Amino acid sequence: MCGIVGYIGRRDATPVLLEGLRSLEYRGYDSAGLAVVHRNRLQVTRTAGRVQDLRDRLDGKTATKATIGIGHTRWATHGEPNETNAHPHTDTAGRIAIVHNGIIENAEQLRDQLTGQGVKLVSDTDTEALAHMIAAEATEGVTLEDAVRRALRHVEGTYGLVVLDIFQTNELVVARNGSPLVLGIGDGEMFVASDVAALVRHTKQVVYLQDGEVATVRAADYRTVSRPTTVEAEAGDFELGPSYQDFMRKEIHEQPEALRRALRGRLDERFATARLGGINLDPRQLRSIRQVKFLGCGSAYYAGQMGAVLVEELARIPSDAEPASEFRYRNPVVDPDTLYVAVSQSGETADTLMAVQELKRKGGQVIGAVNVVGSAIGRECGSGVFLHAGPEIAVASTKALTNMAGSFAMLALLLGRVRDLSAAAGQRIVSGLRALPDQIAQVLSDEDDIAEVARRFADAEHMFFIGRVRAWPVAREGAQKLKEVSYVHAEAYQASELKHGPLALINCSMPSVVLVPADELVAKNISTIEQIKARGGPVIAVTSADLPADLADATIRIPRAEPELEPLLLNVPLQLLAYHVAAKLGRDIDKPRNLAKSVTVE
Numbered sequence: 001m002c003g004i005v006g007y008i009g010r011r012d013a014t015p016v017l018l019e020g021l022r023s024l025e026y027r028g029y030d031s032a033g034l035a036v037v038h039r040n041r042l043q044v045t046r047t048a049g050r051v052q053d054l055r056d057r058l059d060g061k062t063a064t065k066a067t068i069g070i071g072h073t074r075w076a077t078h079g080e081p082n083e084t085n086a087h088p089h090t091d092t093a094g095r096i097a098i099v100h101n102g103i104i105e106n107a108e109q110l111r112d113q114l115t116g117q118g119v120k121l122v123s124d125t126d127t128e129a130l131a132h133m134i135a136a137e138a139t140e141g142v143t144l145e146d147a148v149r150r151a152l153r154h155v156e157g158t159y160g161l162v163v164l165d166i167f168q169t170n171e172l173v174v175a176r177n178g179s180p181l182v183l184g185i186g187d188g189e190m191f192v193a194s195d196v197a198a199l200v201r202h203t204k205q206v207v208y209l210q211d212g213e214v215a216t217v218r219a220a221d222y223r224t225v226s227r228p229t230t231v232e233a234e235a236g237d238f239e240l241g242p243s244y245q246d247f248m249r250k251e252i253h254e255q256p257e258a259l260r261r262a263l264r265g266r267l268d269e270r271f272a273t274a275r276l277g278g279i280n281l282d283p284r285q286l287r288s289i290r291q292v293k294f295l296g297c298g299s300a301y302y303a304g305q306m307g308a309v310l311v312e313e314l315a316r317i318p319s320d321a322e323p324a325s326e327f328r329y330r331n332p333v334v335d336p337d338t339l340y341v342a343v344s345q346s347g348e349t350a351d352t353l354m355a356v357q358e359l360k361r362k363g364g365q366v367i368g369a370v371n372v373v374g375s376a377i378g379r380e381c382g383s384g385v386f387l388h389a390g391p392e393i394a395v396a397s398t399k400a401l402t403n404m405a406g407s408f409a410m411l412a413l414l415l416g417r418v419r420d421l422s423a424a425a426g427q428r429i430v431s432g433l434r435a436l437p438d439q440i441a442q443v444l445s446d447e448d449d450i451a452e453v454a455r456r457f458a459d460a461e462h463m464f465f466i467g468r469v470r471a472w473p474v475a476r477e478g479a480q481k482l483k484e485v486s487y488v489h490a491e492a493y494q495a496s497e498l499k500h501g502p503l504a505l506i507n508c509s510m511p512s513v514v515l516v517p518a519d520e521l522v523a524k525n526i527s528t529i530e531q532i533k534a535r536g537g538p539v540i541a542v543t544s545a546d547l548p549a550d551l552a553d554a555t556i557r558i559p560r561a562e563p564e565l566e567p568l569l570l571n572v573p574l575q576l577l578a579y580h581v582a583a584k585l586g587r588d589i590d591k592p593r594n595l596a597k598s599v600t601v602e
């Protein structure tokens with residue numbers, strides 16, 4: 001969703017801002033803009049197009065030698081995605097410029113008040129109101145920071161924002177409430193961004209602003225509540241590199257290494273368990289947990305479902321998953337003996353964050369399973385498991401989901417080993433987990449065959465994804481991935497539910513992807529395939545079992561893993577299937593229409 005960049009230092013600000021905006025493109029946006037101060041005047045450039053359009057528009061104007069500026073990529077909330085509504089917004093006199101992420105909930109009321117005072121609003125946005133309000137507060141003797149603080153007193157809602165004042169060109173003012181904002185500390189220069197992706201090429205030293213914080217940033221000095229930390233990511237992690245044409249495929253192929261990173265130092269052979277220091281629970285506390293509930297949205301919810309199956313199987317504790325977006329609205333009964341796990345790649349998903357806050361208000365015990373260090377959900381939870389998947393740029397989540405499921409396997413193992421899971425069974429899971437990265441690499445080495453299957457079925461208008469028990473969340477995730485990147489309509493069903501309705505839809509133009517792990521349900525799954533075939537439905541089997549050669553129309557084979565862990569392997573061909581269907585259909589794979597990487601608004 002929206003992205004923010006800011007710069008103050010000695011360099012020409014415009015190219016720095018443009019480069020920063022380019023690295024935030026992956027989040028999804030519909031317009032872009034920037035403002036710099038040149039010869040004491042604000043120069044604002046905006047476009048309803050891409051960052052490249054902004055660059056084209058600036059051509060010839062880039063050598064302004066402005067050393068301070070702010071930029072934005074906008075995902076429309078208030079008002080259409082056109083040039084007038086693009087950020088930065090300014091006050092009438094062109095003194096104050098502001099970029100803003102989040103939503104001002106009382107925007108209508110603020111806009112009406114301003115109009116009543118004779119202010120002429122030019123855009124339909126909530127942000128513009130704030131620019132006028134800050135300008136009104138910035139009277140003589142009042143610092144910009146104080147003016148921003150005073151204006152924000154009237155604001156209800158969420159924001160991450162950066163403010164520029166042409167009368168104070170030695171400082172930017174930043175403020176955060178619910179929308180991420182990070183400072184990058186350079187040598188005599190400072191960077192601001194909503195995402196470290198825009199900072200890592202300049203500096204590894206960053207400060208994550210806290211909610212409620214307002215701060216003044218100067219080229220060589222800043223004051224914040226939080227201390228600087230060093231980011232792990234390298235600039236190259238955010239780049240495509242020469243081997244890939246898009247991030248989704250790159251990230252699919254990064255999975256063996258990403259999972260290895262998540263497992264590193266966390267598997268304990270000696271005691272046949274997992275070590276997850278970040279969850280801060282001792283064995284007695286782990287034993288007192290009576291239920292585990294996973295909360296996340298979209299793919300993170302499906303990963304939570306995989307986690308729930310693992311916890312029930314390995315720890316024999318009742319467990320389930322629920323979309324965080326539903327949980328937060330339904331006045332949930334919060335049980336103090338339940339361990340809630342908030343699952344999120346970005347750590348910024350508004351619905352998941354709200355669910356965590358609701359849980360904390362009701363005294364619930366919540367830990368995070370989060371990929372982005374320093375993100376709001378990670379900090380709100382205070383304890384949990386970092387996923388260590390590395391930056392995920394493609395909108396469609398792949399490696400983060402694999403690391404979520406791998407982390408939940410470790411959580412389930414840990415919970416199991418303080419209960420009735422024997423050391424031998426624990427050892428089996430530890431070895432199974434250790435084997436997974438190489439097994440995923442093996443699946444990836446069959447990409448050409450999987451791509452061939454994808455091309456054969458790419459013209460289908462609808463597809464079913466069928467799985468049962470352990471493979472059911474995988475089927476849901478497979479359908480989600482196909483929908484997202486290829487726009488082919490896909491539905492997931494439990495194999496057992498087919499005959500209760502959906503079988504009516506089976507015909508020769510409705511291919512079904514049937515997941516057949518080599519577990520105790522193989523015979524049942526074979527009979528599911530036969531039922532579909534009997535009605536003329538084409539079947540793509542994804543399996544580690546020895547299925548009869550001519551049972552399915554296409555068979556994708558995966559290595560055999562420990563049965564509880566097999567969902568992690570079954571998922572990988574489905575990612576490749578979705579990817580190659582989308583590629584065949586010529587889709588914009590990394591930026592599917594209407595979707596954003598992190599959904600920071602409701």
Ligand code: F6R
Nearest residue numbers: 298299300344345346349396397
């Ligand atoms: C699917 C996808 C989304 C996200 C969901 C939650 O490929 O990426 O469904 O999984 O928006 O995002 P996070 O994990 O960042 O909370």
